[in-house]
Amino acid sequence: MDSDTAIKVTDVQKSFAQKQVVRDISFTVKRGEIFGLLGPNGAGKTTLIKMMTTLLRPDQGNIMLNGYSTAKQSQLARRQFGVTGQATAIDQDLSARENLLIFGQLNGLSSKDARARAAELLTDFDLINSADQALETFSGGMRRRSDLAVSLIGQPNILFLDEPTTGLDPRTRTQMWQAIQNLVATGSTVFLTTQYLEEADRLADHIALIDHGKLIALGTPDDLKQQVGGMQLRLTLSDSSRVAQAQTIIQTSLNQPASISNQTLIAPLGSTGIQAVTTILNQLQGASIAISNLKIESPSLDDVFFKMTVGKN
Numbered sequence: 001m002d003s004d005t006a007i008k009v010t011d012v013q014k015s016f017a018q019k020q021v022v023r024d025i026s027f028t029v030k031r032g033e034i035f036g037l038l039g040p041n042g043a044g045k046t047t048l049i050k051m052m053t054t055l056l057r058p059d060q061g062n063i064m065l066n067g068y069s070t071a072k073q074s075q076l077a078r079r080q081f082g083v084t085g086q087a088t089a090i091d092q093d094l095s096a097r098e099n100l101l102i103f104g105q106l107n108g109l110s111s112k113d114a115r116a117r118a119a120e121l122l123t124d125f126d127l128i129n130s131a132d133q134a135l136e137t138f139s140g141g142m143r144r145r146s147d148l149a150v151s152l153i154g155q156p157n158i159l160f161l162d163e164p165t166t167g168l169d170p171r172t173r174t175q176m177w178q179a180i181q182n183l184v185a186t187g188s189t190v191f192l193t194t195q196y197l198e199e200a201d202r203l204a205d206h207i208a209l210i211d212h213g214k215l216i217a218l219g220t221p222d223d224l225k226q227q228v229g230g231m232q233l234r235l236t237l238s239d240s241s242r243v244a245q246a247q248t249i250i251q252t253s254l255n256q257p258a259s260i261s262n263q264t265l266i267a268p269l270g271s272t273g274i275q276a277v278t279t280i281l282n283q284l285q286g287a288s289i290a291i292s293n294l295k296i297e298s299p300s301l302d303d304v305f306f307k308m309t310v311g312k313n
């Protein structure tokens with residue numbers, strides 16, 4: 001495993017009873033990146049993350065965290081990461097600061113270092129003004145940020161975030177995104193699962209899409225969007241009698257078929273087709289074909305998700 005690699009998953013399989021829920025999955029996560037794991041309900045995300053965090057053993061295959069095998073060197077592998085979503089508060093009567101101090105000491109920090117690290121995290125996560133309030137008085141967003149702070153107290157090199165923003169309002173979600181981005185800016189590697197495709201699109205450098213336990217796509221958000229067809233041109237004409245003529249102009253310029261829906265022509269632009277849009281518009285104008293609407297649409301990760309996954313059946 002080279003030194004740029006934080007996580008290496010090789011041919012991992014897991015079955016429960018007779019049912020195979022993770023099938024031969026392999027991928028690599030580079031140091032300092034945000035890697036998103038996506039998939040419909042029941043796809044196997046939680047099972048995979050449990051295997052990566054040593055809570056479950058794969059039936060077959062290998063998982064390495066910073067070069068340590070989760071099966072053969074589980075103690076060392078465990079020291080490489082933090083996880084959110086596990087017991088991150090001992091007692092709701094404790095303040096956020098007290099909670100951080102306890103987890104700091106559990107992680108082997110001296111009380112002086114734990115105090116300093118707690119103050120740093122409370123500031124980073126915008127909790128410093130509520131640091132001495134009991135956790136039970138915290139809103140959902142404050143709790144989530146406090147959980148994230150706790151998972152960072154031992155300065156893990158790799159952080160697993162299982163649905164870090166589920167249920168948060170848009171403002172708090174944006175704050176969490178910022179916190180995650182700040183974290184990777186300091187060199188940590190983040191592995192996250194999310195139900196929000198926009199979140200994966202905004203945050204993730206690479207995405208693995210799984211369905212029915214199988215890896216069905218792997219790449220940057222842009223790679224995945226290209227796989228479902230890239231950008232599209234949608235042109236609506238003012239006069240329906242000119243549709244056939246406009247179709248010829250578009251098809252000739254793009255060298256791609258254009259489909260017709262009422263008065264709207266739709267054609268894939270491909271990677272260089274966007275340059276042809278000016279030519280198309282000039283030719284339409286030259287032929288006195290008026291247009292009432294023009295859109296250049298990028299595919300979204302939603303398109304990728306819907307085209308590539310089937311989900312529970």
Ligand SMILES: Nc1ncnc2c1ncn2[C@@H]1O[C@H](COP(=O)(O)OP(=O)(O)OP(=O)(O)O)[C@@H](O)[C@H]1O
Pocket residue numbers: 016017021039040041042043044045046047048
């Ligand atoms: N301990 C278990 N025993 C039996 N079947 C299980 C067990 N854990 C998970 N499964 C099954 O494995 C499949 C994958 O579940 P998993 O929780 O990994 O999916 P997921 O992608 O995390 O789904 P969700 O988005 O709904 O959380 C499901 O069909 C689930 O019912």
